[in-house]
Structure formats: C-alpha cells, structure tokens
Amino acid sequence: MNMRSVTNAMVFVLVLLLPAGLFAEGGRTPLRVENGIVTSASRLASDVGVDILKRGGNAVDASVATAFALAVTWPTAGNIGGGGFMVYHGEDGHATTFDFREKAPLAASERMYVGADGQSTNMQHRGFLSVGVPGTVAGLYMAHQKHGNLPWADLVDPAVKLARDGIPITYALYDGFRRNQSFWDQFPSSAAVFLKADGSQYQLGDTWKQPDLARTLERIRDEGRDGFYKGENARMLANFMQANGGLITEEDLAMYEAVEREPVRGTYRGYDIISMPPPSSGGIGIIQMLNILEGFDLAAMGHNSADYLHVLTEAMRRSYANRAEFLGDPDFNPDMPVNRLISKEHAANLRATIDMEKASVSDESRFGQIYESEETTHFSVVDKDGNMVSLTYTLENSYGSRIVAEGGGYLLNNEMGDFNPVPGVTNRDGQIGTDPNLVAPQKRMLSSMSPTIVAQNGKPVLAIGSPGGRTIINTTMQVILNMIDHGMNVAQAVxxxxxxxxxxxxxSSFEGMMFSPDTIRLYEAKGHTVNARGNQGSAMGIFHDRETGLYHGSADSRAGDGAAVGY
Incomplete structure (x- = not known):
C-alpha cells in the first residue's frame, strides 16, 4: 500500500520474545514480522492462533482456533453461543465471506416484543426471549471445510485445554465479572461459572477453570458442528430454554446453517474494498461513505479538522439513513437495492446535498438506527502466504444475555434485540420500525459488524474491523481513511x-480528550450537536507492506487484554 511516509510516533511499545512469538500490546508502533500475525482482544487467544500458523495452518485455520480460544479467554464477546461474520481474501485473489449471524427461532413472531400499550417491552434485550439461535460453530466449521488446512480437532483442542486447565484472571476479566455481579446472582447457571464455589468473586491472579465449557468444546472437537447442533448439547440447550420460557428447540438447532456469500465490493482511491454483505450493513455502509468522501480532498483538509469531521458526519448521516430504510436479511428481502447503494452515481447525488458550512438535519420520518450493543470482538489474521481473514463476532451485550447454558458452560447471546421491535414505529431516539428488519422465524437480524479487507492489484493489504455496535462501521471506515488519506501506519491509524x-x-459523539476544543467549537458552529464519550471500538488491524514483505500488526490499546502476536 503506497501510503504517505510518516515518522513513527515516539510511543513505547512492549515487544517481547515469547514461545508463541513476538507480540505487541497497543501503542502507535506496529508489530513487524515476516511470517504471520494474529491480532485480537486476548493475547492468549492470539498466541493460540499464531501457534496454529507455526504448525502449518493457514489464515482460516488460525482464525478458527483463535475464535474458539476467545470463547474461553474473552467471555464478554468471544463465543460459541453467538454469531458473526468472516471475510477471507486469498493471496491468489479469491475473496469470499461466511455469514453465521444468529437466527430468530421458529416460534418467533413479528409482534413478540410489543406490549399492550403498543410500545416495546424491551424483552428483546434481556432474558430468555432475547436469545437467537447461535451460529458461530456452524460458521467456523463451514469456513474450515472450505478453506482449512489442518485437521479440525487440532484447531479446537487448544481451547479445550484453556477451559479445562484454566487461565489467569486479568484485570479486564476481574472488572467484567465484578460489574455483572447482579446478573450472576440472577442466573444460577451463570453464577456457577463466574463465581467461586463459595459464591465469592474471582480475584486478580486467580486461576479460572471452565469444566462444562471444556466438555462442550470436546464434543465440538470430536463431532464437528454436530457436537453443538445435535446430540447432548442440543438436548441440554433446548431443555434449558423450555424450562425458562425461551424459544429455541432442538429443531431450531438442527435447522441452523451458515451461508457463504459473495462479498460487497467497492473502490477507493485505487484500492479495492472487500466487505460483508447483508445481513451485515457494514460493507454497504463503508463503501457508500467512502464513495461520498472520495469527492473531497481529505488530506488537504487535515486529519480531524473541523471541515474533515463535518464531511465525515454528513457521509455517516446519509449512509445510516439508507441502512435503516433498505437493509435486512437478504433471504427475506431479495429486492434490496445493494448495487445502487454502493454505486458511485448514488454517492455523487448524496455528496451534492452536503453544505460545507451547515449541518444537515435528521428527520425521524426518514429512518434512523436501531439499538445495538457495543460489546463485540474483532480479530484479524494473516499467514505466511499472505492470505488474510477479518472476523467479527458477538454475543450482543457485554456477556450477551448473561445467561450461561446450563451444563454447557457457554454464554448465550441476546441478539434478538437487533431486530426492529415495534412494526412501523420510528422515532428521534433511534428506534426503527421499518419492514426489512422486523422479527420473523428463521430470519437473521441486521448487524453493523464490518469485517473488511482492503486489496490492491488483487492482493490483500489490510485486514481491519472493530467491535462497537452501531459505531463499528464508522470506526472501521476511519481507520481506512487514516491510512489511505493521512499516511498513518496501521498502529497510528488504530x-x-x-x-x-x-x-x-x-x-455526534467524540472520544473524550482526543479532539481539540477549538476544533469542536468550529464544528459546532456548523450546527452540529456534540457529546463526549469514552472509548469508541477496539480495532484490530494487519497491514501487508508489499515493499518490504513484512506484516504489520496492531492491537487497539482500547482492549485491555489485546495483543498482536506474530513470528
């Protein structure tokens, strides 16, 4: 990627030689290695992925192993009880995606979350009715069957060992367990996992063992996808749901299938953008915004100047309005105007409506954005041959529904909250009621997850993505802009x-302490409303420097346990 040359930031990054290889935890200087990198929210999981690479596994093998390891080491979002998306781009030019988004159970209905007063009951976000049919295991299995190299059992076994033998309680784990104490008290099956046998909390440095999860992972290791969707696990999960008013049955589990889909593709200043199609809205959103922004000289505006932030905002505003109006599960919405939404012509029409001196006004009668939690996780992988994987998966909220499947040891998602809860009701608070994303049996809920790969001349050069719910699309897009338009290295961009x-x-929300007050005042003078927020997302990026042949990896310092590991 012939991006502008810049001086590396003078920020110290801890780099050590470990058995798994070199690693870097955050900072603005990337890890640079020759053979391969995994960058994720958990250094232990990144170690697992790199070990698979060193044993001859490819990027898909390493991503499968990393994902299962994250289900043990990063329970806030790593999972086998949720779902997500994978984008793969081979060095040979072949690109594809795997959709393993959760589905609504067969017993779900369009108005299941509408109360007697016509308003949302909010049960789409909490309790057993919030749980969608998990897709992670099916998606990882399909990707391995299509592109894997090493035996399936070799990829799952490291996670089995982590769950069985235990992992140390880091501060991130300790803090997450502590903040969710009220939920562990509410669900005995969760307390059995996240509290000690005497009911006390785990402390820093304690060893956390998960024997039920280890047994579930052993079934998946030995039986493949059927170890989760059929047999003992399916019976236990269905019985648990039935006993507590949930909807998922053995039939729901047996019917679940992941889907391989063609990526959505766009271009930006000579680079190819390869991303996830619906039911992700991320790929379309990123391509549409980049198309709009391509008509502005962003480099001349200056990174995060008031004018730059203004045009970003206006591109975001228009893209998210289109998202709410048109996008949903393609299996239920065959006529979505995808090609029009990602066309240069459509972007030019939208760009023409932007006034450089004045903010547009969002009108609730013209669509908006549904609720999405910001607790997701993303990781990126590159192998020695240059093949790349960008994978984002989630439980929805932090720790999902906070309900652990009894006997299974894994957290269940609360992804039903990503459907539009009340048909026809769209308001200024961001609740959306448009048809494409209403609840229906076997339907996949719309998502903002945006695993993306940037390529040049048919070769992958950047794998990027982030957690962050509704912010994911914008975070991923800004990292891409930071590299292409502003000449940052991947760590600075992240x-x-x-x-x-x-x-x-x-x-508009801005990360606190990251923007000049003078810039904010100039931005507000254009008519924008601003509020400060905490961290936005936690991007994990890998860049292939084609000039030197080195791989550059960055783990966002916003992720407390994250690390880029390579060799």
Missing part, C-alpha cells in the same frame, strides 16, 4: 481519535 454519527439520534 490509535487515532474517533467520532460517530448515526442519523438518529441527531448528535
């Missing part, structure tokens, strides 16, 4: 301050 706008509510 660490830079971020902002977000999503059409409705009509306000």
């Amino acid at each position: 660490e830079a301050g971020r902002m977000h706008h999503q059409w409705l509510p009509d306000r």
Whole structure:
C-alpha cells in the first residue's frame, strides 16, 4: 500500500520474545514480522492462533482456533453461543465471506416484543426471549471445510485445554465479572461459572477453570458442528430454554446453517474494498461513505479538522439513513437495492446535498438506527502466504444475555434485540420500525459488524474491523481513511481519535480528550450537536507492506487484554 511516509510516533511499545512469538500490546508502533500475525482482544487467544500458523495452518485455520480460544479467554464477546461474520481474501485473489449471524427461532413472531400499550417491552434485550439461535460453530466449521488446512480437532483442542486447565484472571476479566455481579446472582447457571464455589468473586491472579465449557468444546472437537447442533448439547440447550420460557428447540438447532456469500465490493482511491454483505450493513455502509468522501480532498483538509469531521458526519448521516430504510436479511428481502447503494452515481447525488458550512438535519420520518450493543470482538489474521481473514463476532451485550447454558458452560447471546421491535414505529431516539428488519422465524437480524479487507492489484493489504455496535462501521471506515488519506501506519491509524454519527439520534459523539476544543467549537458552529464519550471500538488491524514483505500488526490499546502476536 503506497501510503504517505510518516515518522513513527515516539510511543513505547512492549515487544517481547515469547514461545508463541513476538507480540505487541497497543501503542502507535506496529508489530513487524515476516511470517504471520494474529491480532485480537486476548493475547492468549492470539498466541493460540499464531501457534496454529507455526504448525502449518493457514489464515482460516488460525482464525478458527483463535475464535474458539476467545470463547474461553474473552467471555464478554468471544463465543460459541453467538454469531458473526468472516471475510477471507486469498493471496491468489479469491475473496469470499461466511455469514453465521444468529437466527430468530421458529416460534418467533413479528409482534413478540410489543406490549399492550403498543410500545416495546424491551424483552428483546434481556432474558430468555432475547436469545437467537447461535451460529458461530456452524460458521467456523463451514469456513474450515472450505478453506482449512489442518485437521479440525487440532484447531479446537487448544481451547479445550484453556477451559479445562484454566487461565489467569486479568484485570479486564476481574472488572467484567465484578460489574455483572447482579446478573450472576440472577442466573444460577451463570453464577456457577463466574463465581467461586463459595459464591465469592474471582480475584486478580486467580486461576479460572471452565469444566462444562471444556466438555462442550470436546464434543465440538470430536463431532464437528454436530457436537453443538445435535446430540447432548442440543438436548441440554433446548431443555434449558423450555424450562425458562425461551424459544429455541432442538429443531431450531438442527435447522441452523451458515451461508457463504459473495462479498460487497467497492473502490477507493485505487484500492479495492472487500466487505460483508447483508445481513451485515457494514460493507454497504463503508463503501457508500467512502464513495461520498472520495469527492473531497481529505488530506488537504487535515486529519480531524473541523471541515474533515463535518464531511465525515454528513457521509455517516446519509449512509445510516439508507441502512435503516433498505437493509435486512437478504433471504427475506431479495429486492434490496445493494448495487445502487454502493454505486458511485448514488454517492455523487448524496455528496451534492452536503453544505460545507451547515449541518444537515435528521428527520425521524426518514429512518434512523436501531439499538445495538457495543460489546463485540474483532480479530484479524494473516499467514505466511499472505492470505488474510477479518472476523467479527458477538454475543450482543457485554456477556450477551448473561445467561450461561446450563451444563454447557457457554454464554448465550441476546441478539434478538437487533431486530426492529415495534412494526412501523420510528422515532428521534433511534428506534426503527421499518419492514426489512422486523422479527420473523428463521430470519437473521441486521448487524453493523464490518469485517473488511482492503486489496490492491488483487492482493490483500489490510485486514481491519472493530467491535462497537452501531459505531463499528464508522470506526472501521476511519481507520481506512487514516491510512489511505493521512499516511498513518496501521498502529497510528488504530490509535487515532474517533467520532460517530448515526442519523438518529441527531448528535455526534467524540472520544473524550482526543479532539481539540477549538476544533469542536468550529464544528459546532456548523450546527452540529456534540457529546463526549469514552472509548469508541477496539480495532484490530494487519497491514501487508508489499515493499518490504513484512506484516504489520496492531492491537487497539482500547482492549485491555489485546495483543498482536506474530513470528
């Protein structure tokens, strides 16, 4: 990627030689290695992935192993009880995606979350009715069957050992367990996992063992996808759901299938953008915004200047409005205007409506953005041959529903909250009621997850993505802009301050302490409303420097346990 040459930031990055290889935890200087990198929210999981690479596994093998390891080491979002998306781009030019988004159970209905008063009951976000049919195991299995190299059992076994033998309680784990104490008290099956046998909390440095999860992973290791969707696990999960008013049955589990889909593709200043199609809205959103922004000289505006932030906001505003109006599960919405939404012509029409001196106004009668939690996780992988994987998966909220499947040891998602809960009701608070994303049996809920690969001349050069719910699309897009338009290395691009706008509510959020007060004042003078927020996302990026042949990896310092590991 012939990006502008810049001086590396003078920020110290800890780099050590470990058995798994070199690693870097955060900072603005990337890890640079020759053979391969895994960058994820958990150094233990990244270690697992790199060990697979060293044993001859390819990028897909390493991503499968990393994902299962994250189900043990990063329970806030790593999972086998949720779902997500994988984008693969081979060095040979072949690109594809795997959709393992959760589905609504067969017993789900369009108005299941509408109360007697016509308003949302909010049960789509909490309790057993919030749980969608998990897709992670099916998706990882399909990707391995299509592109894997090493035996399936070799990829799952490291996670089995981590769960059985235990992992140390880091501060991130300790803090997450502590903050969710009230939920562990509410669900005995969760307390059995996240509290000690005497009911006390785990402390820093304690060893956390997960024997039920280890047994579930052993079944998956030995039986493949059927170890989760059929047999003992399916019976236990269905019985647990039935006993507690949930909807998922053995039939729901047996019917679940992941889907291989063609990526959505765009171009930006000579680079190819390869990303996830619906039911992800991320690929379309990123391509549409890049198309709009391609008509501006962003480099001349200056990174995070008031004018730059203004045009970013206006591109975001228009993209998120289109998202709410048109996008949903393609199996239920065959006529979505995808090609039009990602066309240069459509972007030019939208660009023409942007006034450089004045903010647009978001109108609740013209669509907005549904609720999405920001607790997701993303990781990126590159192998010695240059093949890349960008994978984002989630439980929805932090720790999902906070409900552990009894006997299974894994957390269940609360992804039903990503459907539009009340048909026909769209308001300024951001609740959306448009048809494409209403609840229906076997339907996949719309998502903002945006695993993306940037390529040049048919070769992958950047794998990027982030957690962050509704902010994911904008975070991923800003990292791409930081590299292409502003000449940053991948670590600088990941660490830079971020902002977000999503059409409705009509306000912009800025990471606190990352933007000049003078810039904010100039931005507000154009009519924008601003609020400060904490960290936005936690991007994990890998860049293939084609000039030197080295791989550059960056783990966002916003992820407390994250690390880029390579060799």
